[in-house]
Amino acid sequence: xxxxxxxxxxxxxxxxxxxxxxxxxxxxxxxxxxxxxxxxxxxxxxxxxxxxxxxxxxxxxxxxxxxxxxxxxxxxxxxxxxxxxxxxxxxxxxxxxxxxxxxxxxxxxxxxxxxxxxxxxxxxxxxxxxxxxxxxxxxxxxxxxxxxxxxxxxxxxxxxxxxxxxxxxxxxxxxxxxxxxxxxxxxxxxxxxxxxxxxxxxxxxxxxxxxxxxxxxxx
Amino acid sequence: xxxxxxxxxxxxxxxxxxxxxxxxxxxxxxxxxxxxxxxxxxxxxxxxxxxxxxxxxxxxxxxxxxxxxxxxxxxxxxxxxxxxxxxxxxxxxxxxxxxxxxxxxxxxxxxxxxxxxxxxxxxxxxxxxxxxxxxxxxxxxxxxxxxxxxxxxxxxxxxxxxxxxxxxxxxxxxxxxxxxxxxxxxxxxxxxxxxxxxxxxxxxxxxxxxxxxxxxxxxxxxxxxxxxxxxx
Numbered sequence: 277x278x279x280x281x282x283x284x285x286x287x288x289x290x291x292x293x294x295x296x297x298x299x300x301x302x303x304x305x306x307x308x309x310x311x312x313x314x315x316x317x318x319x320x321x322x323x324x325x326x327x328x329x330x331x332x333x334x335x336x337x338x339x340x341x342x343x344x345x346x347x348x349x350x351x352x353x354x355x356x357x358x359x360x361x362x363x364x365x366x367x368x369x370x371x372x373x374x375x376x377x378x379x380x381x382x383x384x385x386x387x388x389x390x391x392x393x394x395x396x397x398x399x400x401x402x403x404x405x406x407x408x409x410x411x412x413x414x415x416x417x418x419x420x421x422x423x424x425x426x427x428x429x430x431x432x433x434x435x436x437x438x439x440x441x442x443x444x445x446x447x448x449x450x451x452x453x454x455x456x457x458x459x460x461x462x463x464x465x466x467x468x469x470x471x472x473x474x475x476x477x478x479x480x481x482x483x484x485x486x487x488x489x490x491x492x493x494x495x
Numbered sequence: 496x497x498x499x500x501x502x503x504x505x506x507x508x509x510x511x512x513x514x515x516x517x518x519x520x521x522x523x524x525x526x527x528x529x530x531x532x533x534x535x536x537x538x539x540x541x542x543x544x545x546x547x548x549x550x551x552x553x554x555x556x557x558x559x560x561x562x563x564x565x566x567x568x569x570x571x572x573x574x575x576x577x578x579x580x581x582x583x584x585x586x587x588x589x590x591x592x593x594x595x596x597x598x599x600x601x602x603x604x605x606x607x608x609x610x611x612x613x614x615x616x617x618x619x620x621x622x623x624x625x626x627x628x629x630x631x632x633x634x635x636x637x638x639x640x641x642x643x644x645x646x647x648x649x650x651x652x653x654x655x656x657x658x659x660x661x662x663x664x665x666x667x668x669x670x671x672x673x674x675x676x677x678x679x680x681x682x683x684x685x686x687x688x689x690x691x692x693x694x695x696x697x698x699x700x701x702x703x704x705x706x707x708x709x710x711x712x713x714x715x716x717x718x719x720x721x722x723x724x725x726x727x
Contacts, residue, residue: 324524332726340718341667347525348724362606365599400577407599410618441622
């Protein structure tokens with residue numbers, strides 16, 4: 277069975293470590309916040325200028341001046357700080373964020389990522405994605421393994437305009453957790469009930485299947 | 496004493512000197528911390544051919560979106576413009592020119608512009624369409640793109656409180672691009688919710704020192720929420 281969005285978020289949450297500063301993109305990455313283990317403390321960075329993003333507000337706490345990068349109303353947690361956009365991207369570009377989780381349309385065996393533009397469709401802009409992938413050492417891309425039509429999104433070479441070049445090393449799909457090394461996807465974990473054959477079939481880029489592939493667990 | 500007193504009495508006075516084809520830097524992120532009334536005054540003045548530099552372009556009928564209705568914007572420099580149907584129409588018809596810029600690069604372009612730095616190298620956008628036609632240089636084995644800074648004829652800024660001297664503080668995440676725009680305008684105009692007596696704002700807590708600010712005006716704000724999200 278392919279992972280649900282919630283299971284994908286749960287699996288990503290296992291990568292969180294006590295004391296991490298983490299930037300979560302829009303979509304599945306946002307859900308990771310719901311699965312932070314109770315015995316660790318992490319600070320969520322929101323690139324509009326908030327370090328220490330808290331829960332959504334109660335109706336009584338609702339404040340137009342308090343939003344996240346997805347423009348949703350949020351709260352600030354204890355120990356939070358707020359700053360301007362240049363400061364926010366200094367943190368990101370300067371490599372101070374420990375983990376970045378974001379979605380993508382495509383990744384390839386060179387670690388390239390395409391996530392912001394589909395030519396011929398309306399282009400809405402890259403927002404902070406190009407800065408995030410250029411600045412972070414530790415990035416996890418979350419995406420479905422193949423499109424609805426069954427086309428692989430794990431490619432030899434991205435077909436869409438890039439968001440960043442040679443910057444991605446970890447990919448979690450609804451079928452597998454993979455790492456990118458030396459021009460190939462290395463299969464590390466399979467989703468429960470998903471066969472290596474299915475993953476092989478749906479991975480267009482070079483795939484290496486080591487002997488010690490594990491079945492994914494969720495904590 | 497009036498030399499350092501930045502207060503003006505009307506929005507008309509606040510944007511005096513704004514004419515066709517100028518470049519305007521605007522603070523705000525989405526609809527959060529946008530200079531609502533200064534935008535409305537730009538509309539009222541009817542100036543055309545503007546280049547507007549802002550992270551986003553408002554929504555239909557609010558924020559910078561209202562300047563699209565009368566075709567006052569010729570070129571938009573922004574990182575994300577996805578919330579606006581009229582924007583889409585003008586973009587596809589070729590009436591509007593758009594320069595999409597990564598958000599961190601956009602912030603740094605304003606910061607650098609205000610700080611007298613004409614250009615800077617950043618890894619952001621290397622190997623992507625953003626880097627096309629730009630100088631690339633390697634430092635310590637990594638590639639960086641040369642990005643030119645931005646300044647404006649006017650900067651329009653939304654603050655929370657200011658004093659007579661133009662010292663400004665921002666509230667919560669309504670800060671965003673505002674202090675950066677404030678540094679990079681030839682004429683920087685700040686509208687605030689409250690003007691306080693000098694001495695009320697603590698010197699060590701000022702976000703934007705008055706040296707950057709030319710005009711301050713007090714306004715009332717709708718503060719529309721783009722995505723109202725509450726705890727289940």
